[in-house]
Amino acid sequence: MSNPRPTKVTPLSGFPEYLPEQRIIEQHFLDVIRSTFELHGFPSIETRSVEPVERLLGKGGDADKEIYGIHRLADEGEGRPDAELGLHFDLTVPFARYVVENAGRLNFPFRRHQIQKVWRGERPQEGRYREFTQCDIDVVDVGELAPHFEAEMPLVMAEIFARLPIPEMVIQVNNRKIPEGFYRGLGIGAEDETEIQETLRIIDKLDKIGPDEVAALLVGAGRTPEQAQACLDLATIRTQDTSFVERVRDLGVAHPVLDEGLSALAAVIETGAAAAPGAMVADLRIARGLDYYTGTVYETQLVGYESWGSFCSGGRYDELASDGRNTYPGVGISIGLSRLLGLLLGKGLVGASRKTPSAVLVAVTDEGSRPASVAVATALRSRGIPCEVSPAAAKFGKQIRFAERRGIPFVWFPGAGEAGDQVKDIRSGDQVDAEASTWACPEDDLHPQVVRLEE
Missing domain, CATH: 3.30.930.10 (Bira Bifunctional Protein; Domain 2)
Incomplete structure (x- = not known):
């Protein structure tokens, strides 16, 4: 061909x-x-x-x-x-x-x-x-x-x-x-x-x-x-x-x-x-x-x-x-x-504060666990939180860099905590336990912010 x-x-x-x-x-x-x-x-x-x-x-x-x-x-x-x-x-x-x-x-x-x-x-x-x-x-x-x-x-x-x-x-x-x-x-x-x-x-x-x-x-x-x-x-x-x-x-x-x-x-x-x-x-x-x-x-x-x-x-x-x-x-x-x-x-x-509407990137541990990550994304979206699932089950550092390049402020790690999931603010480095059914995205991060810059 x-x-x-x-x-x-x-x-x-x-x-x-x-x-x-x-x-x-x-x-x-x-x-x-x-x-x-x-x-x-x-x-x-x-x-x-x-x-x-x-x-x-x-x-x-x-x-x-x-x-x-x-x-x-x-x-x-x-x-x-x-x-x-x-x-x-x-x-x-x-x-x-x-x-x-x-x-x-x-x-x-x-x-x-x-x-x-x-x-x-x-x-x-x-x-x-x-x-x-x-x-x-x-x-x-x-x-x-x-x-x-x-x-x-x-x-x-x-x-x-x-x-x-x-x-x-x-x-x-x-x-x-x-x-x-x-x-x-x-x-x-x-x-x-x-x-x-x-x-x-x-x-x-x-x-x-x-x-x-x-x-x-x-x-x-x-x-x-x-x-x-x-x-x-x-x-x-x-x-x-x-x-x-x-x-x-x-x-x-x-x-x-x-x-x-x-x-x-x-x-x-x-x-x-x-x-x-x-x-x-x-x-x-x-x-x-x-x-x-x-x-x-x-x-x-x-x-x-x-x-x-x-x-x-x-x-x-x-x-x-x-x-x-x-x-x-x-x-x-x-x-x-x-x-x-x-x-x-x-x-x-x-x-603009980021290149995508997504406020959260849901990480994927391995391809076998992708359905669990999709379930988290579905739960977040049902509550009005824009998010996307990582395109590949790469090392977590690579998935975090994927989010950084797009300005996505949070990365979600299914099953990362003793009690369940964790979410990380990749700007501050803070990582806490979270549930997709209750976690509240900060209002200022929910949608991209459009701001005035100095010339």
Whole structure:
């Protein structure tokens, strides 16, 4: 018999695959996120992975999203139902479609959480992938959406961040009506509405190219030097309380839309300061989602790692979903989990206490006694203690090293004591008599611990 031909494996960039200890960290994050979403009354939904390409392009899809189209290899001709399908690049577009399709069966205001994979055909780099997991919450209503939901979104995220072993995160909040109203008050957009969007796009480059370059771009786009400076002055305002309102007023610009935005953002910041002090700041340079966000917008950064960009973002949208008779305004926020984990793992900022769920390795004296070891494992598992049986009846020292390499804290020795079994904490070396029907695993060792590490 000939030997099988060796297979060369070529890695695919942009499609992350985790080692077991990294997967333990990911699952911990998922558990915290999901349980917090549910604690706030957001039930789960899951949508299909594909949408018509026309919908993906028409509902917030930009050319740079590089949508992945799908087809069958055995496709025999054009005009098939699956000929123009693409993988969704976010969860907002499929959620908007889901709301319209199921509106008659949903109770409004409708809230949901959704944790799924999404795909974007962009150039892979640190923290950016072609396949990644997003964790979304949204609230949608019919016709009108109460503004208090805009304050609820960042509070849910602040609670999640407080429960995760990560550096401090700050949620930056703005309201799109503030820059829009401010620009209108300066005379920008009086004759051409596109001037407002153009100005927002240029201001959004502030972190990347700095104020001097932004001012030059604004003037080059037709703004006066005075208008350019005023736009920069607005964008530099950042406060942890509602003092941003007075600072904007001090700039001497007035417009009804500006008043609406200031009032709405002040309400969000006041709610955040009362419920989660320090978690939220008013940052008037945040623009986000120029295609569809219409009110409050959010971005989130790790303190000390601002160069990494935002891991959690969203905002209010009033016109994303419509069935021709009704509009479904909503507000949502999303955690880019794969992006966050990729950078945390890459910088060594988070770790797991072991590589396996097992808290106990049940040793095997010899293969003839394996059934006794399996019986011990069965008894432990029936009481919720994760464990595994040693794969080989090697010398006990070798079995202990097997446990050490995986971070398993306890090794169980059937029949090792005069009265029965013994269990050993291989970290301290303590070994005591134990019975599988009564032994209590320490709470901190029952499951792998995910902890924050120093870089």
